[in-house]
Amino acid sequence: DGMSIATSYDTSIFIDRSIQAVYTTIAEAVVLVVLIIFLFLRSLRATLIPLVTIPVSLIGAFALMYALGFTVNTLTLLSMVLAIGLVVDDAIVVLENIHRHIEDGMEPTKAAIKGINEIAFAVVAMTLTLVAVYAPMAFSTGRTGKLFIEFALTLAGAVLVSGFVALTLTPMMCAKLLRHENKHNFLYNALERFFEALSSGYRRSLRFALSVRPLIVLLALGVAGGSYYFFTNLRSELAPVEDRGTITAIGVAPEGATMSFTADYARRVEDYFSKIQEVETYLVIVGFPDVTRAIAFARLKPWEQRQRKQQSLVAEINKGLSQIPGIRLFATNPPSLGQGGANSKPVEFVLRSSDSYAEIKQNVDRLIAEVQGHPALTNLETNLILDKPQIKVSIDRQRAADLGVGVDVIGRTMETLLGGRQVTRFNMNGEQYDVMLQVAGQDRNTPQTLQSIYLMGRGGQVVQLSSLVRVEENVAPKELIRFNQLRSATITAVPGPGYSLGDALTVLEQAAARILPASYQNDYSGQSREFKQSGSSILLVFLLALGFIYLVLAAQFESFIDPVVIMVSVPLSMTGALAALYFTGGTMNVYSQIGLITLVGLITKHGILILEFTNQLREEGKEMLEALVEAAELRLRPILMTTGAMVLGAVPLALASGAGAESRSQIGWVIVGGMTFGTLLTLYVVPVAYSYLSRARRPMHGEEPETAKAHPQPAE
Incomplete structure (x- = not known):
């Protein structure tokens, strides 16, 4: 009676609230994506078509998760949030192309057939490109990499299903639901005038950009170079510090x-x-x-x-x-990804050497003194402790033998009275309790306790324990640790306010390089080791993603040049993404890195659309620049629609609040900044790059080489 039990530590509360917050984010993303589709199409019937893609793709993704034994967690649900904007992209592209033909007066079924024939190649290329982005992520190593395998495969599964839906269900629904309307309401006409003015303005500005191509190239190089500035000035850490x-x-x-x-x-x-x-x-x-x-x-x-x-x-x-x-x-x-134990610190900087432990201790103390006042490091300590107080008790064996006291009796007595020994058990109310024999705590705090302990000697003589032993107070190592077969010491710390794990490790690394002998080697453990490993792992994944995309596009376009043209937009979008992180106080961490990899697949979609239509028009015999301008203008609306859907789908992530918001917002800002900035520049840089690099392509069927057009042979 009178006792209550309360849960004082429960990590499942944060997990549950974080998952609930992601569910809310999914609902918000769906609403915003539907809104952007409706604003562009201005038709409830047309809006319904890409909307169907969302539940179908998500159900397909859940089926894949079930087949692979994945769980519903914050990472798989985070992939679902991104999937909201991703899966409608293909359907939007197909729908917009078919809708354009119907508005031109074509019968819906014929428009669906013609539209899907024109766009099917681009849809397949875009779908495979996104899958290629996530494929290397599934093979990332380390514990942090394993966390994102479910994320990558879930999102890739949703994209594959959406591509299949876009090529099958979407054209069928377009043929059945879309109709040509001669009369439209005020909102439709007002928005149509706006889009026509936008297309006209884009056509004029693109022609101007193509007339000053060197200037556009310099501008693109300058913008791409800006990504280096933002990257080098961004703080780095394993994962954002979350309000858990x-x-x-x-x-x-x-x-x-x-x-x-x-x-x-x-x-x-x-x-x-x-x-x-x-x-x-x-x-x-x-x-x-x-x-x-x-x-x-x-x-x-x-x-x-x-x-x-x-x-x-x-x-x-x-x-x-x-x-x-x-x-x-x-x-x-608490660590955001659950790395390390509750008693560990984020910074675990290991020094290894063949020196003696005393020499290592001296150098560790020098290093700690060097960085002690730096604001990036707080609560510095080391696990190499050589001065732990101890008392050494030596038995005078000769005197003990003379007095008839056995060595085993002395040892057993000290063990029992000072260390404690279980002597029996007793039962009470059905419970068993140990009975411990030991001197009271206040009576065994000093070496003088030995003077109060007496033993029975030969003939019943009482002998004072202190007369049989010598007591020496000294210090000894608490523990001697080796790391990778070398003697080592670990410096632990907590990053100071406003500083990241990467900042703290950099301070230690620079100080160690300045003051420690060359024979000392740096290493890491705990969260610091995972941070270093994840940095190198994600770089490899990023390079593999670029390589996979290039190979997929080269196979699709049967050209080694077209993929290069498409991928010139990648560094431009990186600048926008890194700038968004920089100005919102974000960091370079596993979440923002995943966002950057996702961005590679997203931004290449625009180039695929422009190049595919340009190549089709050139196959029909149109001159390169004319084909470029016409294709870019025709693809402007679907590009803006897909960008709007992806950006608005990511806005709830960027502006997230509550449990786990710090991590979700990192991906959100990467997508919002990268897609917005990258799309604006892609609309001009990709056509300019194509105009330069297309000269290296083989001529289209029925088209003369560009050099022949530029320099006709004189008549004989």
Whole structure:
């Protein structure tokens, strides 16, 4: 009676709320995508056609997840959010092309056949391009890479289903649902005049761009170069710090401290947490992982019931805990991807050497002193402790033998009274309890305790234990650690406010290079090791994605030049994406990197549409520049529609709030910035690149080589 049980630490709360937030984001994305489609098509019937693609593709993706044994988690649901904008792209392109023919007066069935014949190649190319982007991601290594395999394969499955739907269900629905209308309402006519003016303006500006091609090339090179500036100035980390509704606090007592000493300070931490309004429950564990340490978990109130975020509370708590003397206390944010244990820190910088541990300790202390005041590093400590206090008890065997006290008796007595020994058990109310024999805690805190312990000698003589032993107080290593077969020491720290894990590691790396001997090697463990591995892994995945896309496009277009033209838009979109991250305070992390890889597949769609129609018009005998301008103008609306659908579908991610919002917003801003900026430049740079590089292509059927047109032979 009188006892209540409350959950003080539960990671499933954040997971559940994060998944619920993603469900809301999916609904918001669907509404925004439908809105952009309706604004361009201005017809409820036409809007219904690409809308059908969304549930069909998502159901197909869920079926793939089930077949592969995937689970519904934040990453697979995040792929569903991106899929909302992705899966309608192919249907929009097919629908717009068929709708254009119907508006020109063609019968719906014939328009559907003609439209799909014109656009089928481009749809297949776009679908395979996106799948090619995600294929390398599925083979990424490391624990972080494994986390995104489900993300990549789920999204690739949704894209494949959407491509199939666009080639089959979409033209059928167009033939059945679309009709040519002679009269339109005011909204339709007003928007049509706007789109016609937009197309006309684009045609004129594109002709001007083609007349000043060197200037456009210089502009494109300058913009692409801007991506280097933003990339080098972006902070880097493994994953964004999320408001997970939980704060971890760690206490480190001086070496040699007892459990009761640590427990006294742990109670002060409890008192401090009880005064914080945003803290709902808390749990303090003393003696984990050893008697000189304590760990506390504070569960915050739900996100909607508090004004301050977890990150700001951690900064405030650290200020408060620093006022408690006698023990080192600090609070941290839980790792976003669950790396490491609750007692670990983000920064784990390992120094390896063949030197003695004493020499390694000296150099580690020098390095810590060098970086101690840097704001990027807080709560610095090392696991190489060579001065742990200890007491060495040596038995005077000769004297013990003279007094008739056995060595085993001395050892057993000290073990029992000082260390404690279970002597029996007793039952009470159906429960078993151990009976421990040990001197009370306050009576065994000093070496003088030995003077109060007596043993029975020969003939019943009482012998004082202190007369049989010699006591020496000295220090010894707490533990001696090797890392990859070399002696090592690990420096741990927490990145300071406003600094990322990458910033903190850079400070340590630069300081180590300055002051440590050349024989010392740097390495990493824990979150820091995963951060370094994920950086190299994602670079390989990015390069493989570019290579896969190039090969797929080369096979589709039967040309090694056309894929190059299409892919010139990639660095332009990267600049927009990195700029969006830079100006919104984002970082380079696994989430933003996944967004960049996704962007590669998205932005190449525009070039595919323009090039495919340009090649078709050149096959019909039109001159290159005329074909370029006409194809680009014809594809302007579907390009803007697909861009609008993808951007608006990603806006709920970029503006997300609540559990897990920090990670989702990273991908959202990459898509919004990259697609918006990249599309605006692609509309001009791709035609200009085609006009230059097409001279390296073989002439189209029935078309003279460009050089022959430019330099006709004189008549004989």
